[in-house]
Amino acid sequence: MIGVLHVSAHLSAALILMLLLELGIDTCIRHNLLATSGYHTLYEWYRSVESEHFPDRTGLRARIEQWTFGLYPACIKYLMSAFDVPEVMAVTRINICKNGMDSLSRGGAVIYYASVFLYFWVFSTPIVSLVFGSYLYICINWFHIHFDEAFSSLRIANYKSFTRFHITSKGDLEVFTLAVDKVPKAWKLDPSWDSESKLPHSHSYRRKFPSKWRAVSPQQDPVSTWKIFKQKELRHNCKMRLKLLLYVSISSVAVDQRKVRWMQTSLPVQ
Structure with missing residues (x-):
């Protein structure tokens, strides 16, 4: 209507x-x-x-x-x-x-x-x-609809968030939404990133300093100001179709097919 x-x-x-x-x-x-x-x-x-x-x-x-x-x-x-x-x-x-x-x-x-x-x-x-x-x-x-469209039309640089998924050793799916209230406008190179020893084929999220850049003002650095906006855990034996959910989520970040096949076999769906 x-x-x-x-x-x-x-x-x-x-x-x-x-x-x-x-x-x-x-x-x-x-x-x-x-x-x-x-x-x-x-x-x-x-x-x-x-x-x-x-x-x-x-x-x-x-x-x-x-x-x-x-x-x-x-x-x-x-x-x-x-x-x-x-x-x-x-x-x-x-x-x-x-x-x-x-x-x-x-x-x-x-x-x-x-x-x-x-x-x-x-x-x-x-x-x-x-x-x-x-x-x-x-x-x-x-x-109470179209919140994303209205916020995007305002072209505000602050209040950004993203969602990440994590699979535990028990096969449970953890969903984290990380948010930052104020996004810095001035950035500089992080000398700690260059000085940190980097192993070949190592992932950035396993490093102590994963980003090459940092905010000029330490009070606005997202590494120190981020917060978990929403956290949810989905058990592997829940009635939701986790297999389809995980397949869509991880395919969207372009992982290889071996991980997708591993998820389909390791997470039973009831």
Whole structure:
């Protein structure tokens, strides 16, 4: 139900934005702010200002136009038309209202839809963020769901955690969730890591200094500030399907198939 309401809010916002965009263009047309002289209004304004403030007494512009076979003014005209998106939308809209949608060529329709999409994208971006943010706020405070999505959207560097599994000698599965409240922002090389003797093929978790880096501030070093947020032990004779659970968990960290086969044979499932 909450998903249907979420989609309905997005669709309603998109429809309202399109209506406001059409009303805005129509208002500008009624007040002679757009669509006053075709697609090249900006270029005609440029030519009038150019001839007024920079008169061509020697006829240089005409000679350049002749030498470039008309390419010189044509490039300026169509570049200005490409940047004058509201004028293109307004003139095309008037043509559609007068002659119908069938009067548009395929290229004209593509240009019109691209112009509308450009402005719609600009206006819809903050509205989509508002709708989605409101959805996450309601889900967290009233429905108690989507906590991970809401926390990730805040882009907070602190309050990180990860889960680790351990199999005891009795075949029990221990689940540990380790958490750090404050993540350091400044790091430096740990000299103890270089000075520690390293055996070949030794795992990092068996070392006294497993990380090459440490926090600049000792009070923020995760080695000294971590805590066990949640701990749980699953007996090997419990009714949960530990074989499938362990297979998925350990396969996700890319261990070899020999360990997976050992787990399947050593942990009976009832």
